Amino acid sequence: MRITHGQMTALVMLVLLVQIYAYAPAYMAEHTHQSLWIPLLLSIALSAIVGWTMLIVSEHYPNESFVSVLHKVIGKFLGNIVAGLYFIYFFILFIIHSQMIVTTFKTLFLPRTPMSAILLLVLILALYCSFLGIEVLARASNMVLILLLATILLLIFSVIPEIDPSYYKPIFPQSSDGLLYSTLISFSNYGQIVLLSTIFPFVNHQKEKRKRSKVFGGILFSCFLTSMVLVVEIGVFSPFELQRLQYPTVELITLIQIGEFMERMEIFLVTIWAGAMLLVIGIFFTVSCLTMTHMLKKPKESKALNILLIMIGFASILQFVPDTTNLITFIYGQWVYLSLIFHAVLPVLIGLFFFIRIKVMKHGKS
Template identity: 25%
Template sequence: MESPEKISGNQLCLLVFSFIAPTVILVVPSFMEEISKQDSWITIFPAVLIGALNVWIMIVLSNRYPGQTIIQYSSQILGKWPGKFLGFYFLYFWINFDFIILDQHIQFINTVFLISTPSIVVSLTLALLCGIAVYMGIESIARCNEYLSLLIIASLIPLLLLMLAESDPERLRPVMSKGIVPVLQASIFPVAYLGQFIILGWLLPYLNQPKKAAKFSFISLFITSGLVFITVLPLIMVFGPLTRKLAFPVLSVIQYIGIKGSFERLEAFAVAIWVMGYFVKVSLTFFIICLSIAHLFDIKSYRNFVVPITILSVIGSVSVFVNSTDLSSYLRETYPSLAFSTHFILPLLLLMIDTIKRHWKKSVP
């Protein structure tokens, strides 16, 4: 048997933060502004409500099936074969997600930093490091992230302060001039990313203090949501309507600060935030994929799949989309609804079915 690995509550909190935050703050604001315009900052509030409900669902399921991942207790809730079918769907979703985030990493690095570097080199260098981290185990990823997440936060604070210096609050007006509907429509984008708290379904079995799972999960939610809020707000106040036309709006505002202010080449901070966050994100995705395969086929060690998944990820990342336009269209038009149904609707259905079954058993004499 493989020795059980454990992570602390603080490590869980920081893992989820690093998994979600860098992507949201660097990519999503342009999608939000395209629909809700200057009211983009308001979309965070309905997203937080859905995110909190998502966290609660994952915590309740974990408490009912302690020590098991969502792949394992799905079969207990739905039955063996329906549960296996749902498990295979989750596996497909995470593999597809893996291809997309690695391709996103390629597009970012090729746009900002290494313009002429072949895509496969950019993907391979990150995938190899992530594969090594996953082979070392979830404890190693969590310990590494303790330092990386602090570096991410330390890099963001001065950038946010410089953004505020260039902000114009008048760009936030008029507030909700077209009503609440555009705000609710645009909230699907932060909801799609805050819904990534579904990873708790794979991480909570490794928590060394299960009774504190809710505490640390909700702390992570509010830290991540707060960071998104204090990033989007000054971003709109700096660029206004121009935000929707930028592929990486936070990167653009950092470059703008570097030109207008006393500092230069501040985009290096954005690159550092992205690479550190994506190292954790891809590592956790690899871990979830390998763990899902192991549980679907009742194999003791998930480490047996690290090498093939790393190779598959590199190949998939360079072939999943033809160019950045296709990637952007997918993230704007397809991913939000797919993520909402996978991250939120499916766990909710699992909880509802499990609750009905438990009440049914109690009512039967």
């Protein structure tokens, strides 16, 4: 069973919809204050370019896995290296997301539950996802996406009355300090659009026409929607207060009050977010397993490999990012820069190689 363009879009949208509003608002507000919208727009534009490049490259080699596309574009040796790098990239994302959900629940709702218990639950689910395969995840993603979209829209609309428009002033920043760093933060989230190229090979090309604009529309919509959450947070909390908040979105939910009875909803909304997050963790794990199997050229997915990877994941989470502080220092100290390799450098490299190859091929023909 192959997946459709719509399902692929849903998968990528889901990935882009879960992360940026978790910790990033505080750090972005710290560096750019109320003009947070500029880095957001910049990074969306950058991601769109990267995503477009990857989509064109993938479309040129339909029905071929990401690894073999890499082999064809930049050669066997380099291709293997890049594939290996991307495997590490997806694995790191899997680890970041897992720890993010674990640490969120542990700090906010389950302070006495041992971290490893929650983590095990998350990893079991990721393992199960990888056994089911990307097709099942793609089919499931539609409804989860709709639910998450509805939740985010509800959140945005219900806190709009709390917004004080004066917090957005002055609209343009006085200096460009921190603008670059903020852009990097949001690009490290929106750049995850490169996931597109690993999922694309599963799309059924016989049955469907190209739907580039729809795919891109959906993805950009999710980018703009999450950006809206950040912008709303500025309006509600003011840039000064936002800087101090570790979990601004959860605190934003506590402010929701619709009528006399619709309040105290954070656990419900966070739960829906957690559902989406769990699915995203599953996606990242499945994708990294897939990249690994393609790299090792195994004909079939082997469960042993997945179990081995999950164990490595468990150990590395406990070893490297055992709590919130570690996770945050990793994301905002190193990952923001590291991710640039995967979100910008490698896509540009692949794009360049692809462009040259196409040119050469055309020349060769004529």
